[in-house]
Amino acid sequence: MNSSDLNLYWKTVVDTIQDGVMIVSPEGTIVSVNKGFETITGYSQSEVLGQSCALLGCSSCEIARNAEGCHWCVMFKHGRLRRQRCALIRKDGIPVQIVKNASVLKDGEGQIIGAVETITDITDLTTKESLIASYRQELDAQDRFYGMIGASAPMQALFELIRNAGQSDAPVIIFGESGAGKELIAKAIHEAGSRSQFPYIKVNCAALNESLLESELFGHVKGSFTGAHRDREGRFEAADKGDIFLDEIGDLPLSTQVKLLRVLEEKVVERVGDHKPIQVDVRIISATNRDLQALISKGEFREDFFYRINVIPLRAPSLRERKGDIPLLARSFFNRIRMKSGKDIHGISREAMDALANYNWPGNVRELKSALEFAFVSCHEDLIEPRHLPAPIAAEPDCAPPQPVPVQSRGPGGATLDQVKRTRLIDALTSAKGNQSEAARILGISRTSVWAQVKRYQLNPADYV
Numbered sequence: 001m002n003s004s005d006l007n008l009y010w011k012t013v014v015d016t017i018q019d020g021v022m023i024v025s026p027e028g029t030i031v032s033v034n035k036g037f038e039t040i041t042g043y044s045q046s047e048v049l050g051q052s053c054a055l056l057g058c059s060s061c062e063i064a065r066n067a068e069g070c071h072w073c074v075m076f077k078h079g080r081l082r083r084q085r086c087a088l089i090r091k092d093g094i095p096v097q098i099v100k101n102a103s104v105l106k107d108g109e110g111q112i113i114g115a116v117e118t119i120t121d122i123t124d125l126t127t128k129e130s131l132i133a134s135y136r137q138e139l140d141a142q143d144r145f146y147g148m149i150g151a152s153a154p155m156q157a158l159f160e161l162i163r164n165a166g167q168s169d170a171p172v173i174i175f176g177e178s179g180a181g182k183e184l185i186a187k188a189i190h191e192a193g194s195r196s197q198f199p200y201i202k203v204n205c206a207a208l209n210e211s212l213l214e215s216e217l218f219g220h221v222k223g224s225f226t227g228a229h230r231d232r233e234g235r236f237e238a239a240d241k242g243d244i245f246l247d248e249i250g251d252l253p254l255s256t257q258v259k260l261l262r263v264l265e266e267k268v269v270e271r272v273g274d275h276k277p278i279q280v281d282v283r284i285i286s287a288t289n290r291d292l293q294a295l296i297s298k299g300e301f302r303e304d305f306f307y308r309i310n311v312i313p314l315r316a317p318s319l320r321e322r323k324g325d326i327p328l329l330a331r332s333f334f335n336r337i338r339m340k341s342g343k344d345i346h347g348i349s350r351e352a353m354d355a356l357a358n359y360n361w362p363g364n365v366r367e368l369k370s371a372l373e374f375a376f377v378s379c380h381e382d383l384i385e386p387r388h389l390p391a392p393i394a395a396e397p398d399c400a401p402p403q404p405v406p407v408q409s410r411g412p413g414g415a416t417l418d419q420v421k422r423t424r425l426i427d428a429l430t431s432a433k434g435n436q437s438e439a440a441r442i443l444g445i446s447r448t449s450v451w452a453q454v455k456r457y458q459l460n461p462a463d464y465v
């Protein structure tokens, strides 16, 4: 077969391919199209020959034509076009999603004599893509609730409780281990509720001493103590009509509990150094990782105050009670950290994911987040492997099924949760040579939590230096 024979068959070859093929002159006049083109556009050959290719209303050409200083067909400027995703308008007015490729055609002297364009109909693909995107959105919406991630049954049940609690004005108390997400729950209650248009104010009851805490909560008047140079509004006044989140409420001094009880009962506050009652309409959301009943027995927490704040109790499930959420959480943290770090790590290996799933997570979600941050620093490869995770996670072969652990329960060997936590804190302080920030990193909890636990368990970090 010689080349002239081949030319005879060429048209048949072009007509058998499903993609559309169109040849245009340098002015954009359509000079030839194949059968695929007819199928995709709905135009017959006789209808388009001699017409301008603008007839197809291609979205990318429209954009190029409207761009200032641009030749109406970018392809003639650049010589070729590769995998351009756009849409053209069929003869019946329906848009078709396409991918097009194009090249200019030159004669023997290098003069442009036209261009060839191929068109692939990707309607099926885009339909599938949008279906996947909508499924993904649906799944995301189910697994996320005001920034909280959780597809497991305990989390789904918690989301429902939060929705209900948000609608009520009754005080809410959130129990749960450190790092389990109590603060996120408090914020979600506010955002999901009828007070969301008003302030949300957080106060950490363990971070301040008694007099500073009272001045913080209730405000003070000028001269009420050394350093009170002017009147100051307290956090309750600032939270008027909204919510106040009292974190670590178990660390609230007894005398402050009495004052808060009055705020709850009479809905008034008095600034420190003043006796003028100020009306406030604030819902209290509190949280603790301590066993309040035990504190009541020891006389360290007022029973009447406990019943006042414990109207709607919620519990943040520990991560080991909802191990099914680990991959979901890990992937979400991975994506967030990757975006921030700019490091080109592609994912978490199967083995590393298994290690995450098998670990017991005493520091809960916070520890998981820290573990991934650690992995991003130590990984210089494509995938996060077990060796990039903090040592205890990579090492711990804990294949025991997740055990529901009530907040005020007993830990291994019948020890109370407090005893287990105390031992864990001592271990961390020992490894960290008394450095509380380092101990916090080891445990995957905040420095404030370590500081509060040191205080609660009456430890002296200097003993571990």
Ligand SMILES: Nc1ncnc2c1ncn2[C@@H]1O[C@H](COP(=O)(O)OP(=O)(O)OP(=O)(O)O)[C@@H](O)[C@H]1O
Pocket: 147, 148, 149, 150, 176, 177, 178, 179, 180, 181, 182, 183, 184, 185, 247, 289, 316, 329, 365, 366, 369, 445, 446, 449
């Ligand atoms: N369900 C969740 N989804 C996404 N992130 C979470 C979830 N739970 C907790 N986190 C993240 O884990 C970290 C610790 O959460 P949070 O501060 O709410 O815990 P906590 O129980 O209040 O801890 P602590 O008792 O130490 O104050 C935060 O960075 C938070 O964003």
